[in-house]
Amino acid sequence: MSSDLTREYEEQGYVAIPDLVDLATVAQLLEETTAIVMGDRGNIPGVMSGTDAQTALASVLAVHFPHKVSPLMHDMLSYAPIVAVLNQLIGPDVKAMQSMLFVKNAGKPGQAWHQDEYYIATRDRSLIGVWIALEDATIENGCLWMQPGSHKPGVLYPMHHHNDPRFDGNQEISDMPYERDSGVAIPVKAGSVVFFNGYILHRSLNNTTQGARRALVNHYMSAQSYLPWSFGSPPVPRQDVRDIVMISGNDPYAYKGIEELTVPFIRPEVA
Numbered sequence: 001m002s003s004d005l006t007r008e009y010e011e012q013g014y015v016a017i018p019d020l021v022d023l024a025t026v027a028q029l030l031e032e033t034t035a036i037v038m039g040d041r042g043n044i045p046g047v048m049s050g051t052d053a054q055t056a057l058a059s060v061l062a063v064h065f066p067h068k069v070s071p072l073m074h075d076m077l078s079y080a081p082i083v084a085v086l087n088q089l090i091g092p093d094v095k096a097m098q099s100m101l102f103v104k105n106a107g108k109p110g111q112a113w114h115q116d117e118y119y120i121a122t123r124d125r126s127l128i129g130v131w132i133a134l135e136d137a138t139i140e141n142g143c144l145w146m147q148p149g150s151h152k153p154g155v156l157y158p159m160h161h162h163n164d165p166r167f168d169g170n171q172e173i174s175d176m177p178y179e180r181d182s183g184v185a186i187p188v189k190a191g192s193v194v195f196f197n198g199y200i201l202h203r204s205l206n207n208t209t210q211g212a213r214r215a216l217v218n219h220y221m222s223a224q225s226y227l228p229w230s231f232g233s234p235p236v237p238r239q240d241v242r243d244i245v246m247i248s249g250n251d252p253y254a255y256k257g258i259e260e261l262t263v264p265f266i267r268p269e270v271a
């Protein structure tokens with residue numbers, strides 16, 4: 001794999017790679033998305049079992065932790081061409097801790113400016129989001145937007161509640177050194193994958209089209225770092241969350257075992 005890719009990732013804080021996931025796999029993931037939101041992979045509070053596919057899909061913005069109920073989504077964490085890029089960007093020892101399956105049908109909100117390390121802290125700043133386009137993502141249907149280079153200071157900006165109906169109820173960064181309406185849109189074709197740094201400022205807009213904007217987002221980090229992640233409301237901090245999936249290399253903390261802490265849920269649309 002080219003060193004240009006690493007350089008681009010380090011400079012911009014993200015890199016978009018076209019055609020990394022083959023379209024047959026994309027088609028399987030789309031079918032699996034329907035099965036998950038129809039409750040066919042087990043009960044997830046809020047999924048509409050007993051209804052038709054269209055109604056079920058239209059009701060869901062995103063399912064968090066689909067890999068906990070779907071063997072296909074679990075396998076996708078270790079999709080070889082993605083792991084090859086992660087090994088280049090992170091190193092040989094890689095673990096995953098989160099998956100999110102966006103359906104984002106017509107009219108659904110985006111997510112305002114945020115940094116993923118605000119939610120999933122690592123000790124070594126190695127968090128990477130891997131955003132897999134399951135259909136063409138456009139400005140109109142709510143593709144990602146980035147502030148190139150914004151990961152470099154390694155600063156987490158303050159978050160606040162917003163009342164902007166274009167975005168879901170997650171908080172938005174305030175006092176950032178960028179205009180709120182600036183940034184670079186990242187439209188990509190189905191099968192493309194966007195790798196982005198946990199400190200980069202990014203967002204997505206609402207879907208103003210009549211179709212969906214499905215995407216699978218998996219999060220990874222170096223297995224050499226503890227994962228001091230907080231859960232719950234109010235959040236309970238933990239020193240090293242072991243609800244992880246080893247992806248490649250060695251797990252220096254294997255002696256701690258693996259625990260099951262997270263369960264799938266539907267992302268709320270309002271705060």
Ligand SMILES: O=C(O)CCC(=O)C(=O)O
Nearest residue numbers: 102110111116129204217
């Ligand atoms: O796909 C989206 O609409 C938002 C994804 C995102 O911001 C994230 O995964 O951090």
